Amino acid sequence: MKLDGLFERARIWRGGETPSAIGAVVPTGLPDLDALLPGGGWPRGALSEVMAEEGHGALSLLMPVLARLNREGRWFAFIAPPYLPCAYALTAHGVDLAQVLYVSLRSDPEKLWGLEQCLKSGACAVVLGWFPQPPVRHLRRLQLAAGSGDSVACLFYPPGIGECSTPAALRIQVTRVDDEADPGRVTIRIVKRRGGWPCGPVTVSLRSFMASPECSPHAGAEPADREAAGGQSHGQGSNPS
Amino acid sequence: MLWLALHLPQLPIEVHTRASERPLPAVVAEQQDGRSRVLSANAPAARGGVYPGLALPAAHALIAGLYVYRRDEQAERAALEHLATLAIAYTPVVSLAPPHTVLLEIEGSLRLFDGAERLLQRLHAEVRRLGYTASLAIAPTPAGAEWLARAGRNIVVRDPDALRAALHQLPLSTLEVAREKRAELHDLGIRTLRDLLRLPRAGLARRFGVPLVEDMDRALGLRADPRARFQTPESFRSVLHFPDAVIDAEALLFTARRQLLELSAFLQARCAAVRETTWQLRHWRKPPSVLRIESSLAHRNARRFLDLLRERMNREALAGAVESIELYAGRLEEYREESASLLTGNAREPLHDRSLLVDRLRARLGADSTHCLDLLADHRPELAQRLRPASPAPRQPRAPRPAAGNGRQPAQDPSHRIPAGAPVRMTPLSRPLWLLPRPAPLAASGARPQWQGDLTLESGPERIESGWWDNRPVARDYYIARARNGTRLWIYHERPGCTRGRARSASPPQLPPSTPRWFLHGLFS
Numbered sequence: 068m069k070l071d072g073l074f075e076r077a078r079i080w081r082g083g084e085t086p087s088a089i090g091a092v093v094p095t096g097l098p099d100l101d102a103l104l105p106g107g108g109w110p111r112g113a114l115s116e117v118m119a120e121e122g123h124g125a126l127s128l129l130m131p132v133l134a135r136l137n138r139e140g141r142w143f144a145f146i147a148p149p150y151l152p153c154a155y156a157l158t159a160h161g162v163d164l165a166q167v168l169y170v171s172l173r174s175d176p177e178k179l180w181g182l183e184q185c186l187k188s189g190a191c192a193v194v195l196g197w198f199p200q201p202p203v204r205h206l207r208r209l210q211l212a213a214g215s216g217d218s219v220a221c222l223f224y225p226p227g228i229g230e231c232s233t234p235a236a237l238r239i240q241v242t243r244v245d246d247e248a249d250p251g252r253v254t255i256r257i258v259k260r261r262g263g264w265p266c267g268p269v270t271v272s273l274r275s276f277m278a279s280p281e282c283s284p285h286a287g288a289e290p291a292d293r294e295a296a297g298g299q300s301h302g303q304g305s306n307p308s
Numbered sequence: 309m310l311w312l313a314l315h316l317p318q319l320p321i322e323v324h325t326r327a328s329e330r331p332l333p334a335v336v337a338e339q340q341d342g343r344s345r346v347l348s349a350n351a352p353a354a355r356g357g358v359y360p361g362l363a364l365p366a367a368h369a370l371i372a373g374l375y376v377y378r379r380d381e382q383a384e385r386a387a388l389e390h391l392a393t394l395a396i397a398y399t400p401v402v403s404l405a406p407p408h409t410v411l412l413e414i415e416g417s418l419r420l421f422d423g424a425e426r427l428l429q430r431l432h433a434e435v436r437r438l439g440y441t442a443s444l445a446i447a448p449t450p451a452g453a454e455w456l457a458r459a460g461r462n463i464v465v466r467d468p469d470a471l472r473a474a475l476h477q478l479p480l481s482t483l484e485v486a487r488e489k490r491a492e493l494h495d496l497g498i499r500t501l502r503d504l505l506r507l508p509r510a511g512l513a514r515r516f517g518v519p520l521v522e523d524m525d526r527a528l529g530l531r532a533d534p535r536a537r538f539q540t541p542e543s544f545r546s547v548l549h550f551p552d553a554v555i556d557a558e559a560l561l562f563t564a565r566r567q568l569l570e571l572s573a574f575l576q577a578r579c580a581a582v583r584e585t586t587w588q589l590r591h592w593r594k595p596p597s598v599l600r601i602e603s604s605l606a607h608r609n610a611r612r613f614l615d616l617l618r619e620r621m622n623r624e625a626l627a628g629a630v631e632s633i634e635l636y637a638g639r640l641e642e643y644r645e646e647s648a649s650l651l652t653g654n655a656r657e658p659l660h661d662r663s664l665l666v667d668r669l670r671a672r673l674g675a676d677s678t679h680c681l682d683l684l685a686d687h688r689p690e691l692a693q694r695l696r697p698a699s700p701a702p703r704q705p706r707a708p709r710p711a712a713g714n715g716r717q718p719a720q721d722p723s724h725r726i727p728a729g730a731p732v733r734m735t736p737l738s739r740p741l742w743l744l745p746r747p748a749p750l751a752a753s754g755a756r757p758q759w760q761g762d763l764t765l766e767s768g769p770e771r772i773e774s775g776w777w778d779n780r781p782v783a784r785d786y787y788i789a790r791a792r793n794g795t796r797l798w799i800y801h802e803r804p805g806c807t808r809g810r811a812r813s814a815s816p817p818q819l820p821p822s823t824p825r826w827f828l829h830g831l832f833s
Contacts, residue, residue: 122795126741126833142662142700150742150831154683154693159739168698169679170669177673184668190661243794250766250796 093219096131097271100255104237105262112217113236113261114210116201118226121149123243124253124273125223126195132219133193134161141192141218142168144185147178148197166192179205186212186220194220200228210234236261244270310466311450312398312412312428314391315457318441319408320348323383324375326439327548327563327633334375334551337364347379351441375551381407383547390546390570391435392538396577398431403450403535409457411450411535424464438566447471450535451527455482468529475527476502484523489516544574544637553592553629557621560589560630564617567635568610575608580640582606585613588634594627601671604699605663606641612664619671662700670698687774688782689743689829738770738788740798740830747827750799757799757826761792773803788832798830 092108094101101107109115109132119125133143143166145152154164168191172178179202185194186209194213201224202209213220226240238259244252251273257266316322325331333353335346344364356371368374384407392410395402398421401413414427421427424446435442445456446464452471456463459482465471478501480493493516498504504512505524513521525531546567554560564587575581583606587599601616669678679695686692750757757763768787775781784800791797802825 120793120795122742122791122797122831122833124833130741140659140662142665148742151693151745152681153689153739153741153743153830154681155689156739156741157681158683160741164681164683167681168666169681169695170673171677171679172673181669181673181677185665188661188665188668190665245794250790 091217093132093135095128096135099269099271103255103257103260103266103269105260109219109221110236110261111219112214113220114206114213114234115219115221116224116233116235116238117221117241118224118228118238118258119241120226120243123241124251125241127251127273128241128253128255129193129195129219129221130157130160130162133157136192136219137161137163137166139192140166141190142166142185143193144168144170144191144195146170146182146185146194146196147172148195175202179209182209183212186216186218189216189218191216191218194218195223196221197223200224201231201233203231207234210236233259235259239267309413310415310418310424310446310448311453312414312424312431312444312446313405313450313453313457314395314410314412314431314435315443315445315454316388316391316408316440317443317458317460318348318350319384319387320379321350321377322440323380323387324377324549325350325551326387326566327550328554329559329562332373332375332551333358333371334377335364335367336377336379337367338379384408386546387440389538389541390574391438391440393540393577394434394438394570394573395431396538396540397573398427402538404538405450405454405535409454410538411454413450414446424466428462428464438569447474449527449529450533451523452529455527458482472528476500476505480504483520485516485520489520492516540574540577543640544571545634546570547632547634549632550630553631555626555629557618560621560633561614561618563633564635565610565614567633568613571613571635571637572608572610575637575640575643578640579643581608581643582637582640584637584639585617586636586638587617588636589626589630590632590634591626591628592631597624597627597630599624602667602675603663604666604670604697605660606643607660607663608643612667616667616671619668623672623674659700666698666700687772688780689739689772690747691775691780693743738767738798740796740832742831742833744829747800747829750826750828752826757789757801759789759791759797759799759828760795763789763791763797763799765789766796771803772800784827786829796832797828798832799826799828801826 090106090113091111092104092106093111094108095104109129117125117128136143143162145168147170152167152169157167158164170181170185172181178196178198182194182196185191201222209220209222222235226242237257240256240258242254242256244254246252249272252270253273254268254270256268259265320336321334324336325334331350331352333350333356335349335353335358337344338347339345346358346360346362346364346367348360349358349367353367353371353374358367358370358374364376388404388406388408388410392402392404395410395412399412399414399417403411405411412431414421414424417427418424421430428444428446432442432444443457443460443462445453445461446466447453447456448466448468448471452465452475455478456465456474459478461474461478463474465474480490480499480501482501483490483504485493493504498507501524509521522531526533548563548567550563571582571585583604584600584602587601589597589599591597599617599620601613601620603612603616666678675697678698680698682694682696684692684694750759750763752758753762766788769785770787771783771785773783783803785803786798786800789797789799
């Protein structure tokens with residue numbers, strides 16, 4: 068009882084509490100993940116970093132954020148993504164295509180410049196950038212640029228970049244779990260979070276994000292389209308030899 | 309009626325030197341009585357002792373390295389028109405009084421601009437910013453204002469009596485009369501207009517011509533003085549020459565800024581905006597560099613145009629030193645005012661910010677760097693979307709589109725683009741978030757496709773067989789496959805015999821039907 072009184076008077080700081088100085092956030096759409104993130108979501112106006120193998124669900128993780136920020140009417144900037152974003156899949160995730168800005172760049176200086184412009188402009192709701200390895204020397208500048216806008220800014224790297232320090236507000240690692248029953252399962256480990264220590268891993272299901280929400284490949288009901296495709300059986304060996 | 313006269317005493321020389329930030333001593337010379345004389349000298353030359361009327365050899369003797377130009381009346385006229393365009397922001401009634409004066413009727417604008425003095429100061433500052441020396445005067449008659457301004461009296465005169473008093477003190481040189489007649493008047497002992505007005509009218513008209521008397525009547529407001537209104541031209545063009553060829557980008561941008569301020573005034577006068585500006589930088593003995601600068605949204609903000617030009621110059625090296633710089637803006641569009649929110653907190657419309665970002669990216673990184681995605685109604689995945697140059701489409705178009713006949717798409721868009729934001733009823737299909745720009749062939753061992761090891765097919769097939777009508781037929785079975793490391797891929801195999809074979813029905817299928825060709829088309833990410 069006495070202890071509770073102390074806490075109520077806010078004279079004791081408990082490590083698990085996130086400081087109140089955390090800025091605005093956008094919920095991830097995954098309650099399990101939100102619980103671990105300071106403020107309960109992706110930080111706005113600060114850098115986040117996602118380390119993941121390409122094709123392990125890192126982009127799906129961001130889709131609910133894009134869908135949520137549709138109404139802001141600002142750009143979703145894709146800076147030098149490794150592949151072409153699929154218009155159909157984006158629409159299926161509820162993303163307003165008119166706001167998607169696809170910026171294809173070749174050299175690293177161009178990429179950094181483009182990112183910085185997008186972050187600073189205040190015209191982007193979400194800024195996504197892809198790098199083969201963290202631009203360590205420029206991260207601080209990017210973080211400052213992110214601070215002057217209020218975008219959800221996310222950089223993607225391949226995993227295994229080590230534990231180098233970062234000025235970003237958040238760094239997470241996403242790994243796919245090999246699960247036959249649920250192909251969308253990923254483990255998320257929080258490597259750095261502002262106002263807390265590394266934590267996780269937490270396993271969440273991106274199942275609804277992996278494909279269009281209505282049509283997960285393992286969903287019980289077969290969409291009508293399957294039949295139109297000739298009604299072939301699942302799996303291999305169906306080539307007409 | 310209250311008239312403001314904007315007189316540019318240095319115009320002949322300023323059209324030549326205006327391009328540079330710190331002009332060197334320069335004069336415009338003209339043949340007078342068989343001798344080259346200085347017509348107009350800029351401030352540095354005047355500081356060296358050169359004045360209008362001085363013989364050119366004497367001017368050369370005073371200042372070494374003096375720049376001498378021939379008079380360019382066409383450029384003077386163009387400059388005057390640009391200033392008249394600028395003046396339209398102050399009043400709709402503007403007229404030219406060549407060679408060096410613009411007249412504004414400002415009676416109706418006094419309230420808006422908080423009085424004649426304020427208006428005068430504001431216009432003066434704006435003209436100075438464009439690199440002109442000006443003297444301004446306000447009087448009840450156009451000719452009176454013009455004379456006062458020409459005499460360098462920066463005064464505001466409101467009633468006819470005060471005008472008469474002010475005009476009385478003007479020297480005779482203010483009058484536009486032939487040189488011999490002026491000398492004759494001078495010999496008669498006439499120094500000011502007061503002396504002239506004291507003479508009997510009939511005699512004066514007989515000796516010096518009726519126009520002189522009429523001019524004075526007009527100046528005093530005793531005679532009607534209708535002026536032709538200035539009409540703004542349909543397009544904007546401004547050329548500035550450099551005294552010495554310029555290679556420094558900042559010096560070019562300084563000049564460009566002056567031109568853009570003029571463009572901005574022009575657009576304001578026309579209630580218009582432009583999307584595209586064309587710059588022509590001329591070089592010595594080389595074809596000119598043409599910079600076409602496009603903005604994704606029509607606007608008339610000089611600073612924004614300048615920003616884009618700067619980014620563009622950072623990206624592109626010029627062919628050489630620049631001798632002259634020309635700005636052209638042709639296709640005018642209706643100007644849409646940026647609307648601010650009445651309630652605080654909900655900031656301004658993001659449309660302009662979005663357009664600004666796109667313009668900057670494109671100016672620096674090239675027009676092919678920045679795109680938007682369109683969703684098209686097609687079954688073939690590579691044709692179901694299209695990249696188009698990025699432009700911030702307003703989310704809800706203000707004006708309803710003109711109804712196309714029998715509900716079809718407008719004729720200029722042959723593909724079936726699905727307008728962004730339109731309610732799309734999606735057929736539930738599994739599509740990966742990443743597509744390869746071009747399907748990549750996969751190795752196969754036996755019937756099993758490979759990508760970093762054997763692939764396991766998780767689901768499929770989804771057959772897409774389409775496009776036989778436009779010579780890009782596809783016949784594919786799509787599968788979702790899992791790689792060893794857990795990556796999920798979207799792959800297909802071409803159905804042999806149907807694919808290209810149908811397009812060229814005579815030739816046999818290229819591959820034996822037993823070896824399916826596998827392709828990687830996307831990644832689930």
